[in-house]
Amino acid sequence: MHYWLLKTEPSTYSFAQLLKDKKTNWNDVRNYQARNFLKEASRGDLAVIYHSGDDKAAVGVAKIVREAYPDPDPETPGVEWVQIDISPVKLFAKPVTLSKIKSTAALSSLMLIKQSRLSVMPISEAHFKTLSRLGEE
DNA sequence: GCCAACGTTGGC
């Protein structure tokens, strides 16, 4: 069981849309580091969804319902990109803003803070629990 | 709108 943070620009795909869709394929990851993390995600893992851009907040939790499978891209022939499928688990009652994250000592080692551009990253169980708790307040 | 951080590309 692992925990992840998935970052998305809400104007591209939002957690609200995921709630409507019930399930979606998390694709278009075109960064090797993010791709490698995606490959490690297992069915049943939980992921915090973070909205970049105007929101800048963690907005909910999703679960991985299908492990990595090919996400072919004609623009990069020969490169094996992958996608996963996720379903919503919980919408945070209160989004956990980036400023809140930065001011929470227990979250100071979150990769998001130092690597804001990385779109898929592992988080510890402790980070997951802290984010979930803050999201319920 | 700007800039910092980072990744990618291409010339050498």
Added chain:
DNA sequence: GCCAACGTTGGC
């Protein structure tokens, strides 16, 4: 293999 130039992302 190095590094300058360039493109992209995301925060401010």
